[in-house]
Amino acid sequence: MIELVSEARCIGCDLCVEVCPTDVFDRVPGGAPVIARQSDCQTCFMCEAYCPVDALYVAPQAEQPVPVDEAQLSASGLLGSYRAAVGWGTRRKPGAAADQTFRVLQVARGG
Template structure:
């Protein structure tokens, strides 16, 4: 079975308003707000691609790009 694995988080810094919803509700603590109050993926290796940040973002400012890799 192929399962989705993380390629990258695409963050639109123009649209992000720094509300912190994605940061707080991330189950793996992958995201943080930087000094400009914009979201950054600081621990991308911990991402489980649950997509909740992308789906909850009120500003449509974050996309989780995945790719499918064969297991084993």
């Protein structure tokens, strides 16, 4: 569930508003979008994946809102961590490059 939009990091591009399939965010002219309908979040990570400045945090295991601390999320590397895991963004290695599941097929084929 979406838990945080970092006002300190947000550049106001509104990509999160655009990509959210359940219309969780509201635009704020001249400011960071707000989480207006948190209970509608389906934890799809689209907002976090598209945020170019890692200003969002989606709690992967939460079905109810959980308290978060932006400083702790930033220090632990969790702020924008989904985007990093899939390799989106400059100087990041695509997540598929680290995927070793292709080895299952190699072994099955005798390779």
